[in-house]
Amino acid sequence: MQRARVEDARRDPGAAAAISLRGVVKRFGDFTAVDGLDLEVPAGVCLGLLGPNGAGKSTTMKMLTAQAIADEGGIHVLGFQVPREAKRARAVMGVVPQQDNLDEELTARENLEVFAHLYRVPRRARRQAVDDALALAHLTGKQLTKVDDLSGGMRRRLLIARGLVHSPALVLLDEPTVGLDPQVRAELWGLIDGLRAGGTTVLMSTHYIEEAERLADECALMSHGRVIARGSPSALVAEYAGDRVVEHYGPPGRLTEVERIARGAGLSTRRTGPSVSVLKAETIPPSLEDELGPDGVRRAASLEDVFVVLTGERVE
Amino acid sequence: MSGANRGVREVALPQGAGKTVQAPRLRRFEFAPVAGIWRHELALYKRYWKSQSFASMVEPTFFLLAFGYGFGSMIAMIGDYRYLDFVATGVVGVAALFTSVFPGMFNGYIRRVFQHTYDAMLATPVDVHELVTAEALWIAAKSAVYSCTPLVVALFFGLDPSFGMLLVPFVTFFTALGFGLFGTWTSSVVPSINSFDYVITGVVTPLFLIAGTFFPVDALPGWAQKAAYLNPLYHCVELVRDAVFGLDPLADLGHFGALVLFAALMWVIAVRGMRNRLID
Numbered sequence: 001m002q003r004a005r006v007e008d009a010r011r012d013p014g015a016a017a018a019i020s021l022r023g024v025v026k027r028f029g030d031f032t033a034v035d036g037l038d039l040e041v042p043a044g045v046c047l048g049l050l051g052p053n054g055a056g057k058s059t060t061m062k063m064l065t066a067q068a069i070a071d072e073g074g075i076h077v078l079g080f081q082v083p084r085e086a087k088r089a090r091a092v093m094g095v096v097p098q099q100d101n102l103d104e105e106l107t108a109r110e111n112l113e114v115f116a117h118l119y120r121v122p123r124r125a126r127r128q129a130v131d132d133a134l135a136l137a138h139l140t141g142k143q144l145t146k147v148d149d150l151s152g153g154m155r156r157r158l159l160i161a162r163g164l165v166h167s168p169a170l171v172l173l174d175e176p177t178v179g180l181d182p183q184v185r186a187e188l189w190g191l192i193d194g195l196r197a198g199g200t201t202v203l204m205s206t207h208y209i210e211e212a213e214r215l216a217d218e219c220a221l222m223s224h225g226r227v228i229a230r231g232s233p234s235a236l237v238a239e240y241a242g243d244r245v246v247e248h249y250g251p252p253g254r255l256t257e258v259e260r261i262a263r264g265a266g267l268s269t270r271r272t273g274p275s276v277s278v279l280k281a282e283t284i285p286p287s288l289e290d291e292l293g294p295d296g297v298r299r300a301a302s303l304e305d306v307f308v309v310l311t312g313e314r315v316e
Numbered sequence: 317m318s319g320a321n322r323g324v325r326e327v328a329l330p331q332g333a334g335k336t337v338q339a340p341r342l343r344r345f346e347f348a349p350v351a352g353i354w355r356h357e358l359a360l361y362k363r364y365w366k367s368q369s370f371a372s373m374v375e376p377t378f379f380l381l382a383f384g385y386g387f388g389s390m391i392a393m394i395g396d397y398r399y400l401d402f403v404a405t406g407v408v409g410v411a412a413l414f415t416s417v418f419p420g421m422f423n424g425y426i427r428r429v430f431q432h433t434y435d436a437m438l439a440t441p442v443d444v445h446e447l448v449t450a451e452a453l454w455i456a457a458k459s460a461v462y463s464c465t466p467l468v469v470a471l472f473f474g475l476d477p478s479f480g481m482l483l484v485p486f487v488t489f490f491t492a493l494g495f496g497l498f499g500t501w502t503s504s505v506v507p508s509i510n511s512f513d514y515v516i517t518g519v520v521t522p523l524f525l526i527a528g529t530f531f532p533v534d535a536l537p538g539w540a541q542k543a544a545y546l547n548p549l550y551h552c553v554e555l556v557r558d559a560v561f562g563l564d565p566l567a568d569l570g571h572f573g574a575l576v577l578f579a580a581l582m583w584v585i586a587v588r589g590m591r592n593r594l595i596d
Contacts, residue, residue, distance in 0.1 A: 028596070059596075065439050068596035078339070087441045092339045095439035101432035103356070110359045117352030118440040120340055162436075 017076070018043040018170050018201040019064065024073035026059050026225075033059040035225035037073070043169075046192075046202040048216030048233075050209070050303075052311050056225035057205035058098060061174045064203075065090055078170055091120060093170040094163030098178060098205075100155055102147045108134065108158050109143040112165050119166035129165050137161035137191065153184035160191055171195060173204040177211060189214055209304040219303065223311045233303050240268070240309055241301035242280030248296050249275045261291050270308045279305055342441055345449075349442040353450035356433075361458075372462040376411035380404055380466045383530055384473070394532055397561065404470030405560050406529030408484060409491065409553040411463035413524055416492035419455045420499020424590075425509055434594055444591045448583070452496045459492030460485040467560070480559040487559060490575045491552040497582035504589030528553050548578040 019041035026034040034056040041047045049057050062068035064077050066086030075082040080089035102111050112130045121129045134140045137157040147155060156177070163171055176192065177185040185208075192215055196202055206212055212219050213233045221229040221236070229236055248258045255276045262269045265288050268279040278284065281298060289296075361368070384400035394402045427433040437447055464484055471477060502515050526533070526540055527549035533541050544550045551571040558568050 026596075062596060067435065067438055067594070080339070087342050087443060088339050090439065091342065091441040097432075097435065097439065099432055099435075101436040103360075103431070103433060105363060106356075106359050114352055114356040114359065115436075115440060117355050118349060118437060118442055120342075120348055120441060 017041055018045075018078055019203060020074075020076040021060070021063075022074045024060075024063065024070045024075060026056075026063060026068060027071050033225055034063070034070070037222075037226055039220060039227055041201060041203055043201050044199050045217045046196040046204065046215055048212035048219040049203060049205040049222060050207065050212050050219050050307060051205075051222035052207060055222040055311070057207075057222055058174055059225075060222075061095075061172050061203070061205055064172060065093075065095055091166075092168055093172060094166065094168035096160050096163040096171065096173045096176055098175040100159060102155060102158060102162070104148040105146065107144050107146055108139050108150065108154075111147060111158065112162055115162050116165050121166050129167070133161040133165040136164060136194075152180060153187060156180060156184065156188060157191065160188070164195070168200065170201040170203070173202060175205055175207070177206070177208065185211070209302070209307055213303050221307065221310055228310055229306070236306050237301050237303055239306075240279070241305040242282055243301060244281040244298050245277045245279055245301045245305055246281040246284070246292070246296035246298050247272070247275045247277045248292065250295065258292055261288070268309050270305060272308075277305060279309065344443075345446060349437075349440075349446040350450040350453065352440075352442070353437070353447065354454055357451075357454045368458075369462070372411070372415045372458075373465040375414065376407045376463070376466045377469050379410060380407045380469055383407075384470075387530070397557075398474070400473060401470065401475050401560075402532075402557075403530060404466050404473075404475055405557045406527075406553050407466040408463050408488060408556045409527060409549050410524050410529050411466060412459050412488040412491045412552060413495050413520070413549055415459040415462045416455050416494075416496040417499040417520055419458075420452070420496040420501075421503050421512055421515065422499075422509075423455075424451070424500040424503030425506070425512075428503065428590075428593060429509075434590075438594060444594055445587045448497070448500055448587045448590050452493055452500060452583070452586070455496035455499075456489050456493035459496070460489035463488040463492070475560075478560060478562075480561075480563060483559040484556055487552060487555045487572075487575070490572070490579055491548065494548055494575060494579035494582050497579065497586040501582060501586040501589045504586070504593045523547055523549050526550070548575055551575055551578075 017040040019039065021037050021039045024034055024037040025032065037056070037060060039060075049060065051057050059068055063070050063075060064082065066083035069083055077086075077089040078092055080086070082089055103114075106114070109130060112133050113126070116126045116129050131140070134143050137160060139154060139158055139161065142150060142154060147158065150158065160173075160176065173192065177188050180188070189211065192202065192204070196215065196217070202215075204211075204215065216233065218230065218232055219236060220227045229240065231239065248255065250258075255271070258276045258278070259269050262276075262278045265284075267284065270277045270279070278292065278296070279301060281296075284292070380400075380403060384403045388399040388403070391399045393399065434447060438444065467475070467481060467484060502512070506512060506515070526536065526544045527547050528544065529549070533544045533550065536544065551574040555568055555571045555575070558564050558571075
C-alpha cells in the first residue's frame with residue numbers, strides 16, 4: 001500500500017495534494033467556464049472556493065467527480081487521475097450538491113441506505129454507517145420520515161449526511177447553505193466545522209463571505225474561471241484591504257469625489273450602496289484624510305472588501 | 317459490498333495529513349451499483365406496487381377480454397388457434413412493450429431532468445453504463461413477471477397449459493430489456509417531456525399494431541409484413557406463441573437472436589444518449 005502511494009506521487013507530483021488542478025480549461029460552446037485553473041488543496045484543510053455566480057465554482061466541482069470533463073489540463077483527486085480513475089476517486093470522496101436531489105418519496109433512512117450501497121459500504125458495516133450518518137445530521141428521530149415531510153434545514157442536513165455515509169477522506173460542498181435562513185445556516189456550519197475538526201479535507205464553494213470566513217482555513221477567490229487570490233481569510237484581508245476601512249457617506253457627487261481623491265493617491269475603493277469605502281485606511285496620510293473630509297466612518301476591513309475589490313461584484 | 321477490503325489500497329494523502337481511507341479496486345462494470353440502484357427501486361416499489369401492479373396487469377387483461385371476446389365472437393379460429401388463445405399470446409407482447417417502454421421513457425426523463433436522481437448517483441462510484449444497465453434490468457425483471465398476466469387469465473378461459481409457457485418470462489425479459497432501453501434512449505434525446513407524444517403515437521402504437529398481436533402479419537400488405545420483421549415485438553410475439561403452442565427451434569433461435577440484438581443495440585445508444593446528457 002505504501003508503495004502504491006509512492007508510485008502515485010512519482011507519476012505526477014500533483015498526486016501529493018488531496019486535490020490538484022493544473023491548467024484546467026472547460027468550455028461550453030463559446031463560453032469558457034474554467035479558464036486555465038491552477039488549484040491545490042492540501043489534505044486535512046478546509047478550502048473555501050469563493051466567487052460570484054458564473055465564476056466557475058460549480059463547474060470545477062463537477063470536474064472533480066468527472067461529471068464534467070475538462071477540455072485541457074490535469075486533475076488529481078486523492079491521488080487518482082480524473083477522469084481516468086474517477087470511479088475510484090468518487091469511492092473515497094463525498095459530494096454535497098447545491099441542488100437538493102434527495103429522493104422525496106423515500107424516508108431519510110432509505111435515502112442513506114441506497115447511497116451506502118452505491119458507496120460500497122460493506123454489508124456488515126452498512127447499518128452502523130447509516131445510523132452514524134443520521135446521528136451526525138441529528139436526524140435519528142426522523143429516520144423513518146419521508147424526505148418530502150422534512151423541513152428545508154433537515155433536508156440539507158440529510159444531504160450532507162448522504163455525502164458522509166461512507167466516511168470519506170474528502171468532501172465537496174457546493175454552496176452548502178444557499179437559500180437557507182440564518183438559523184439553519186448556523187446549524188450546518190457546526191456540522192461542517194465538525195468535519196474539518198475530524199481531519200476530513202473539505203472543498204467548499206460558496207458566495208457567502210461570512211461562511212468562508214467562519215469555516216475555511218484558506219480561501220481561493222475565483223473570477224472568470226480562474227483563481228485570482230488565495231490565502232487564509234486574515235492574510236487576504238491584510239493583503240488586499242489592510243487593517244481598517246473608512247466609509248464615506250453622501251450624495252452621488254460627493255462619493256465620486258471621494259473615489260477620485262483616493263484613487264489618485266493609489267488607494268483602492270469600493271462602492272457599497274450609499275457609501276464609498278476606502279481600503280487600507282491605516283496608510284492614508286493625514287493630509288489626504290483632510291482632503292477626503294471628516295465624514296468618514298472607520299471599521300475593520302473584511303473579506304467582503306477583498307471579494308468586491310478583486311471581483312468587482314456585489315456579495316450576498 | 318461484501319469483501320470490500322479485497323484489493324483495496326490507501327489513497328495518496330501527503331505527510332499523513334487528514335483522514336486515511338481505503339479505496340476499493342473497482343472494475344469497469346460492477347454489480348454493486350446495480351444492487352444499489354435496485355435497492356432504490358425496491359424502496360420505491362414497496363410504496364407503489366399496488367398501483368403499478370394494477371395498471372400493469374389489468375390493462376392487458378382488458379385488451380385480452382375486449383379483443384378475445386369482441387373479435388372472438390366473429391372470428392372463431394386463426395389458423396390452428398382459437399382467436400382468444402391467439403390474442404392472449406399477442407397481448408403478452410403488448411404487455412411487455414407497455415410495461416417497459418413507458419417506465420424507460422418517463423422514469424428516465426423525470427429522474428434525470430426533474431429529480432436529478434441520476435446526478436446524485438453519478439457523484440458516487442457509479443458510471444453511466446452501470447446506471448443505465450441497472451435501471452433497464454429492473455424494468456425488464458418487473459415486466460417479465462407482469463407480462464405473463466394475460467397467459468394466466470387465458471388459462472381460466474380455456475387455454476391449454478404447457479411446459480413451454482415457463483419460457484415466456486425469459487422471452488418477455490429480453491423484449492422488455494430492449495424496449496426499456498429504447499425508452500431510456502428516447503428520454504435522453506427528447507427536448508421536453510411533452511415530446512413523448514410523438515414517440516408514443518409515431519413509434520409505440522405502430523409497433524404494437526404491426527406485430528401479429530391481434531391479427532396475423534400475413535394479413536397485412538407486403539410492405540407492412542416486411543416492416544413487421546424489423547419489429548422486435550413481432551419476434552417476441554412469435555416466440556411466445558411457439559413457447560405456448562410448440563417450439564420451432566430454428567425459427568425461434570432467429571427470433572431470440574433478433575431480441576438479443578435489439579437489446580444490445582438499444583443498450584449502446586441508451587448509454588451514449590444518457591452520457592451525453594449527464595456528463596458535461
